[in-house]
Amino acid sequence: MASLKRRTLINAAIGIAATGYMSRFGSLAAGQEPDASFPGTSRRVRMADPDWPSRTEWAALNEKVGGRLLEVASPLDACRNAPRDAACRSLVKQLKNPYFLGDEPALTQTSGWIDAWTSTPSVYAVAAEQSNDAAEAVKFARAHRLRLVIKGGGHSYQGTSNAADSLLIWTRRMRGIRMYDAFVPLDCVGDVPPQPAVTVAAGEIWMHVYDAVTTRGGRYVQGGGCATVGVAGLVQSGGFGSFSKKFGTAAGSLLEAQVVTADGIERVVNARTDPDLFWALKGGGGGSFGVVTSVTLKTHPLPETVGVVSTAIRAASPAAFRRLIDSFLAFYADNLLNEHWGETVSMRPDATLRISMLFQGLDRAEATRIWKPFLDSVGGSANDFTMIEPIRILAIPARHLWDPAFIMKNAPGVMIADSRSGAEQDNVFWASNEGEAGQFLYGYESMWLPASLLDRSARASLSDALFESSRQWSVSLHFNKGLAGAPEEARLAARETAMNPDVLNAFALAIIAGEGPPAFSGMPGATVDATAARNAATSIRAAAQSLRIVAPQAGAYVSESSFFQQDWPRAYWGEHYPMLREVKRKYDPDGLFFVHQGVGSDEWGRDGFTRLPLGNT
Template sequence: MASLTRRALINATLGLAATGYVGRFGSLAAGQESTLPASRTTQRVRVADSDWPSRTEWAALNQRVGGRLLDVTSPLDVCRHAPRDAACRNIIKQLNNPYFLGDEPALTQTSGWIDAWSSTPGPYAVAAEQSNDVAEAVRFARDHRLRLVIKGGGHSYQGTSNAADSLLIWTRRMRGIRLYDAFVPLDCVGDMPPQPAVTVAAGEIWMHVYDAVTTQGGRYVQGGGCATVGVAGLVQSGGFGSFSKKFGTAAGSLLEAQVVSADGVERIVNARTDPDLFWALKGGGGGSFGVVTSVTLKTHPLPDYVGVVSAAINASSPAAFRRLIDRFLSFYAANLLNEHWGETVSMRPNSTLRISMLFQGLDREEATRVWKPFLDSLANSKADFTVIEPIQVIAIPARHLWDPAFVMKNAPGVMIGDSRRGAAPGDVFWASNQREAGQFLHGYESMWLPASLLDGSARASLSDALFEASQQWNVSLHFNKGLAGAPEEARQAARDTAMNPDVLNAFALAIIAGEGPPAFAGMPGTTIDEMAAREAAIRIREAARSLRVVAPQAGAYVSESSFFQQDWPRAYWGEHYSRLREVKRKYDPDGLFFVHQGVGSEEWDREGFTRLSPGGV
């Protein structure tokens, strides 16, 4: 690991020489000036329009990006012509493989959402390998009034990483990870002490970052729980992982970012250089303020152990289930509302409470002692509760959590490898995430539940609301996605981000969601049961409405929320939205960067092609 200041880092290769991450940086790139358009775009150009760029203009762009302009075609095109051939069958088999989906510019990790969007690629993509590729694509889209899309991991539930008639900036090939013992952001020498950090290129996924930082480096970086999520998008949304109750959000760990802004300028942003843009990138939503090409995140000392507690408990009647929910909430408030515990407990219509919680900083014996009072209370109420899946408490050295060889040897089936021929041994993902690969969403709701609901009489109302909601649909409480109970350092770091402040006082993020199997265009024999999907959507909304009785103004997490989120500026960003709008006006006054329900998107139609409002972005 290196011990360098940011100045030295610029003159080095960032450990990313293969991706070309060297060049012009600073508040404005050397020799460049901001070249934002003098007139405002009111209509973006579609493929069928007469002013769509000519073949000659596309060829010129291709030359400027080193031949990395792709004609985007779906791999499912082979099925249109020969749906019974082996080639088509092989493609269909891969639609539950997140690595395959991530490696295809025409596909997305979610295939669509009923009555909202379907995965539809644009005709061209720049397969960026260096930040100059991104800058050229941004300038081309700006000059030709194109709809611009950015995709790294492609995990957007809202469909923001695809759009018809668009130019895609695809960052998947921007790779590189480098650890530092002593990192100082640009121009921050004397203002900020050197600290351990990791610089990660935008195309990396968290599985590979954790392997580098934890398995090999013996430290921890706050990233995502799903191992195939892209790094840059998660940081810009805020970013939670299994251990956020201890280490906070990914956005709160951001020390510096490299970003290409709407004027095509490559910038380094941190607390001193472009601090307003830096703040907006910390939770203001991906794809709204620029194209992030790399991030530098602080790393943390690694706990000795991490582990999991799992069980399933069934109640004998609805009344008993209501008591079980209340009993667990009481136990959680007294024993688990602290930095050690994260992940989920779900409540299901069949009166089952399913526990799947992760812990850090405790060994197996300590974790077992924590849960003993709850288990004893169940044992004393056998007429009401049946433990249908006995509790398991497993702990392992934290350094092995993302070590594929260790996990696959000691816990077969917990991780799955990329099934394609020639896949790297480290290309693995959690088996529990496989159903999300290619999913077609029916509904998705989230809300932060304030810790005050765990107190006194409020807890009874919360138990009632969770019970009512769970009679309609599965309700999951993600305890690691609320920072009540977290150390003050983690809370303060999150306080200095653009996320809705509701996260600071929330004990959990409640998620109510449902999905079906992949439904990409071109899949032979695939039909969506639209009636069943819409019925599921109704039940999901009704369940969320029941829970909102006790949290009527609760904020929602921008990356895990409804496509149809009501009052989304307040829900996603609360009091921060007006400040985010000012940053948007400054760095993207023409609204080049558009995503559904992103900052400034209210000025555009749903597809981002026609400006609706005459005012500034």
């Protein structure tokens, strides 16, 4: 009875052994084929097809989900007939508000990608509030051969949370955060020691989770840096935050997940129950294996302080900029390649090195001492370098980092509040992320750079490559998105995930990307300059190619990568892809869950509606 009760809670108890559990599902032999007796779907139904479900059938689904079936329409439809009305102008302003975008089932946090996809509403959405809602939607989509889409936060750059002629499982309304002092996974009593943890429903975003766990709970949970990203999607893709150099990935912290699989079964999975599916959910990509309705993540002791180091340095000449890049890399390798430092340094075409790094576990005096030699060397070369933004080194108690009241009072402008009438007080987001709300992408490339490139024998080549790349487009090094320099505990946990093992030996994830303002369908004046966008895309690809000279086989991060990623199974998952493919065949033999360049997606056409002939996959 106790186990049954736990399964019904949205915060189902969850857990995992730290290492070695993969041997428990070794029976999934490489090369295993799906059941030959399974008929398989060759074509999904579109709205214009005669076998699209009838109104009566949709009404039956609505009854099964407690009236939570929505007919989806874009709020921008109101602008089509009255584009100059005050109501339309107000609506357009909200397209830069990620909370508004998240609360609209018809919209996504990115409005599209040149020559790739545009944000398109589903026909219907189940606004799921419990796992059974998702289960009924899954069974309906399977029975009627519908294109199924899952959306929580809606932050997918590659457009995986929207599709025309589809049924959307919208998890935004699945709310709930529960902390545990001593959590033990389901069916793991006696095998796994109790540990502090937090269970989070799929509709939560990281801002609210951090506020609950850190501000009010005094603990740390590894989540995302962008505070409005959905919890479930980030965990399934791997999941990096500002302090991943210390605490590892969100996937590495996963103890258990509640998930609805393609057969409509609601499962609680952990290292003992369905361990193969549990492993696949840890970095195998969101939306490929089922509908995750809640996750339980272990929490960590909170550092006393966190802080920021920021400045911008401009070089007087290309030669000076090349020396500045090399000088910084040497400084990073000797002083910052450790668990204390994360976030970014970018190199820009105007010969600017922009530093925006966060630290944890150090006080302001320690951070200042660490940076002094580098800053002194820059200051001592006034003819070559100009500090165009003054150096800032600040530190605060870690408990206040996601405390809206504290940040709004002591650092005005750093956070932006949800501007809608009646919005929750804790609906805030980082001002630095405002440009991403509604963005229309031109290009996005990523690659993990191995720490071996920081060796003295290789560093000159890395500096050359970064310099050449930055002359074509801005290049950002995200140091918290590579686990070289992280504690062994964090690396071991990441090794037990489905992510590309390249992350373990990478000192940073290099990102080269460009975007324009929102361009949603129906938005007044929302036109994309296709020529400029394609020119930008060409420059982004060229810049990435210049950098790949020193890391030609580098893997890419599935959540932050190109829509047109080449050799994506290897790039995203490396040696893990064959096993992921077998897990997919076991739990979703008909490919109900389809996302662009997701596990098993090569069996389908680009839009996920038509299965490719055997031999073309």
